[in-house]
Amino acid sequence: MAVRQFDLLQGTLDLLILKSLNTGANHGYGIATRLHQLSDDVLKVEEGSLYPALYRLEEQGLIESEWRATENNRKAKFYSLTRKGRAAAQAEHEAWLRLSKAVTRVLKALEQGA
Amino acid sequence: MALRMPRFIRRVMALFTWRRRDDDMAREMAFHIDALARESVRAGMSDDEAQREARRRFGSVLRQKERGHDVKGVPLVEDIMRDIRHMARGLRKSLGFTTAVVLTLMLGIGGNTAIFSVIDQLLLRPLPYPNGEQLVTVYESFPRSTFGTSARRMRNVVSPANWLDWQRESRTLRGFAVYRAFSGTLTGVGDPLQVNSQVVSAEFFPTLGVKPLLGRTLTPEDDRPKAPLVSVLSHRLWESRFGSDPKAVGRIIRVNDVPVEIVGVMPPGFRFLYQDVDMWGAIQLDRNEAWRQTAGRFVNVVARLKPGVAIGEARTEMEAIGARLAATYEFNKNSSVTIVPLREELTGEVQTSLIVLYAAVGVLLSIACFNVANLLLARSASRRREIAIRTALGAGRLAIIRQLLVESLLLAVVGGALGVALARLSLDALVAFAPADLLRVPELYVDRRVLMYALGLSVMTGLVVGIVPAILVAGQSMVASIRAGGLTVTHSPRIRQALVICQVAMTVILLCGAGLLVRTIIALNGANSGFDKQNVLTMELVLPGARYKAEQRTSFYAQTLAAIRALPGVESAAAANSLAVVGPPRGGSWWHRLGTPELPPPERPVTLIRVVTPGYFRTLRIPVLRGREFTDADEASPNQSFIVNEAFARQFLKDIDPLAASVKVWMQYTNPYLPIIGVVGDVSEGSVRDNAQPTVFYSHRQMPEFGMTLFVRTSQPGATAAASVAAIRRIDSNLAVTKIRTLEGALAESVARERLNALVSGAFALSGLILASLGLYGLLTFVVAERTKEIGIRIALGAPLGWLKGSVVGGGLRLVAIGAAIGVGAAWLVLRSMGTLLFGVTPGDVSTYAAVLGLLAAVAALASYVPARRAAQVEPLVALRQE
16 A cells, blocks of 8 residues: 555656746755645655655656756756656646546545445 | 767766765755755744754755665665775774684685685596596405405406406496506616606507697507517606607617607696606507416506496496306406496595595684674674664665675675685695695696685675674664664674584584594504614615616625615615505415415415515514524525514414424415524504504515615614615616605605694694684673673672672683583584594594593683683773763
């Protein structure tokens, strides 16, 4: 049970990271903050999951990184989507929508049946 | 987007750029923490608080980095490389620990590798002939009771008639070559040189399947009776005496003053049974002669199993042939056939020794392993806190085990590398120490096979010693460890005690085994062989047959001995056909006493024959029990006579006066009945281990041998040796004088195998003792260090120092006592298999065991006393403050 939960979360986190980078390059801290704010403080991204996910995505060639200055003129590592990443984000997004719709449908049906 | 390399290549490259990536990650995390902190400061925290909060929120930097690594690169390889770097740093810091472990492993692996390479080269490697495993030696054999004089002499050399019949009839064996040892004096190339040769039949080289380097080997024409003599040289002789000259082939040399043509040179390393054979000539046996009527048994036979034939089949067939021949010929009555694989022929003598030594060095290695496991446990106990912190920071249990295993593996491989160097040195020492023909290989070396063995052994050792501490440490609750503050850590005392007990037990086995072998060599050296071996110089001479007829040989030896007796310091001098005790007798033959019924040949009694000159018994101080020994007057008189030994008189002439008996021995062409003029004391026959055999002594005039061994009793052996050789050269400058040595030295050489056994096993046992006492010392030191606080309290409360010391020493001795008890029991069981290697001592010899236990107790007491003294020196105040 625990394993499947972890898998789901991981996949979701990857999707969220990819989609958040869709609007432009960002650093790890920025991604975490953004996801936190956009979810109305519901989603709290553990740094212990974030960075491994970033390295993994980079490894898969979905994102690439570059050291750049922030608006405060400090050096940070910025991640951006590759072309492959953009396509993957789209595909993942659609898959996610299908999945969540399906899950929602099932839950509704079960609720009515019960 | 940049062009991306294939993932695998990137991963491999990542292995080499790990440091840069590591920095990269660290910087990235630093940025993150910093950003978090700024946020907190904006929310109103102080800088310090903000930093702490940020770190807390961020979690473990270490964990992030480790997870980061897990994603990038080839994880296992990279992790192990990091472990190695980490460890190398750690090991450099604790140099004492590292040295102790590496040296211990060096001893264990080195000793093992050395013995393995001897075993490999003697027992495992293919014989130096194509399909060498097919080669067998074939003997006639007799039931113990009817032939031979010693219980061991069951196989016998072969009659040429039987050889020819076997060759004709066998379907399972082919080849059937005969060979015989022969020694000749080579002249015409430098100084006269005594050369060991083998005379062989034409089948010899084809059967072995070895081609010459130059020229040819022996042809059937060379092997015909009365054919011109030809010779094939060893590579060594060709190199040393002929300067590797290709034109040596075709040259005429003189062997025993007879011209011989060199027809070929064998490739380097070619040998058959003996190292020191340098020439092969044709035996030239007449294959049409009725050998059963004209001669006895005097050749050796080597043959080759036909392809696909098992040795058992050949045995069955040859035994059937032997039985048929025994039924057909009176000569063959009771005779059968024995087949011995050539491998066994080559290694029979040393095989048991090697296996015992291999077992001993295996035990030594396990002692070393116990010791290292113990050291690793001690070390991991003191590192418990570091490991707990690593665990807390997210290092998985497997990562910890992996790190500890990598550490023990690295230590084992370094120890193994040093061990190979040690093995190299000890092999040289072994070859230098062992007499030429003991090992029957020209040199011992460390080659790729041995290196692979050493590597495999090191890795196994590393895994074995590392696995227990690794699992134990990783299995500990980290909470308990951290709470304990790294002081009262649990150091798995039971396991460490068990390790020490095992070490002690194995050391006891080793010490007892070595003790028995040392007792054996002492008994052999002290064995009374029936004569006085002190202050006797011996040397060997062979007269060339072409220049010396029978009377000339007798007068040559008489003249030579007279010249030597005249030298300063010489008390007496004499000669015999071979060295007493270890030299072979002149022969064994049937004999008959005048006045008793003459039995058919197979039932006649058998005696050994030795040939001696006047003064032999006086020179060796062999007592003359009845009558007298040969004198110069006997040599001049036409009346001949025999001397017999006590064993002969006791066995055959019990009820009559030996000096009234006349006997004849079937030994020469004419064998008259001669009176016995003396009975002399018994001398061991064959080796100092063995008893005397019934022997009849001929005087040299009766049987004028070519080759004789001189015995010179002198007060100054060194000076006499040189003077004797000069005296011989004055009489005949073309003679080679060989094996100039003291009788004591010659006898010591004859027990070289036993000496080697004692020396090598003794070295192993002492190494084991040292390792075991270090193990004990290490454990007790650790226990004392750990009990410092408790000891401090006891001292403060007024515990007597003597009692304290006693409790530490007692704790150590208790472990030793348990180990010793187990060891003695195991030794009792295991050492029985050494029976055949021992002499003058039984495998369960109580005094040896007692001596071992005494030595062990003394060493153990010392190893315990040092930590005990340290305990007594604990300063109560310091100890109590310590936390």
